[in-house]
Amino acid sequence: YINSSALRRNGGDFLWDFYFKALATTIFKHTQRVRDEFVPVPIFGRYPFDWQLLLDDVTEYFSSHETVNKQLQDLSVQEIIDVVAILKPLRCATASQRQKLIEAVTQQPDAVWESDHDDNGAFQKFSRYMREEQRLFQDPRTIKNMERDVSTAIVERGAAASVFLDQIHFLFEDIRNVELATPFFNTMRTETLKSGEKKVELWRIRNTLFCLYYLSSVVREIVLQKNPKVYVTKQQILDLVYKQFEHEIIDPQGITDLIVTEAAAAPSMSVQQSKSGRDGDNDGDDDQQKHVTMLPLQDDDDDDDSIQSD
Numbered sequence: 001y002i003n004s005s006a007l008r009r010n011g012g013d014f015l016w017d018f019y020f021k022a023l024a025t026t027i028f029k030h031t032q033r034v035r036d037e038f039v040p041v042p043i044f045g046r047y048p049f050d051w052q053l054l055l056d057d058v059t060e061y062f063s064s065h066e067t068v069n070k071q072l073q074d075l076s077v078q079e080i081i082d083v084v085a086i087l088k089p090l091r092c093a094t095a096s097q098r099q100k101l102i103e104a105v106t107q108q109p110d111a112v113w114e115s116d117h118d119d120n121g122a123f124q125k126f127s128r129y130m131r132e133e134q135r136l137f138q139d140p141r142t143i144k145n146m147e148r149d150v151s152t153a154i155v156e157r158g159a160a161a162s163v164f165l166d167q168i169h170f171l172f173e174d175i176r177n178v179e180l181a182t183p184f185f186n187t188m189r190t191e192t193l194k195s196g197e198k199k200v201e202l203w204r205i206r207n208t209l210f211c212l213y214y215l216s217s218v219v220r221e222i223v224l225q226k227n228p229k230v231y232v233t234k235q236q237i238l239d240l241v242y243k244q245f246e247h248e249i250i251d252p253q254g255i256t257d258l259i260v261t262e263a264a265a266a267p268s269m270s271v272q273q274s275k276s277g278r279d280g281d282n283d284g285d286d287d288q289q290k291h292v293t294m295l296p297l298q299d300d301d302d303d304d305d306s307i308q309s310d
Helices: 004-009 013-035 041-045 051-065 077-087 095-107 122-138 140-157 178-187 202-225 234-244
Strands: 162-164 198-201 230-232
Touching: 041 202, 041 230, 051 077, 051 122, 077 095, 077 122, 095 122, 095 178, 122 140, 122 178, 140 202, 162 202, 198 202, 202 234, 230 234
Parallel strands: none
Antiparallel strands: 162 198
């Protein structure tokens, strides 16, 4: 492992360029060429982010931009805002929304990110917020609970009813405030009113949750039955979802019969595996009785053994 940023920061530009740059560039290009359009399966189950991996990026960011060793627990509110602007883990729509969100998390009291026993510095609060955000949308049971909550709202108000950002968390028991709801809201396609406010329909929220649950379930099955280093294309992960949830993904109007996909032309699937390294939004229907729609079902006679390892 070569910490290129630390090496350069300590006046080692010459050492890096002379000894390591050519080798590192060659390895990177070879890895990129071999993987091509393949991505690791666990990525599809890490919405909205993986906080542990993101911490590495945060550390790397400050290592490459600071002349002294910056400790994460010492970060100021503005420094957190700056790194969130670069890495974009929260999908904030505007700079003002990003600043308002981070300031609320780091400065306003809330049981989600404050602790009676631990340090309540700005970064500690932000870290607890990020862990809670990750937990909400990576736990299949919690996602199912949210599906139930939004389905109840659809029965009461209709699938075409809409909610604004500052209202969406009232739909769910698990999402306790607007700060936790903001990244999820920004993920979905929204309608912008003349006033500039954005709203999203209940059926779109429901379908997005369905997609998250399907992806999470498929990823867990692959990881448990195979291993976490399996690589797939986006089309292949879709085929796996269609196969596992064939009887839940329905299309009453036959819309998907009109959709041509790569899988229809080439239904066979092969999955690559990496030997090492670290390496939601679906259109729905306003009909309350419809489940997830607009998803092309594929007839696939292959079983899970089609996933191959090198």
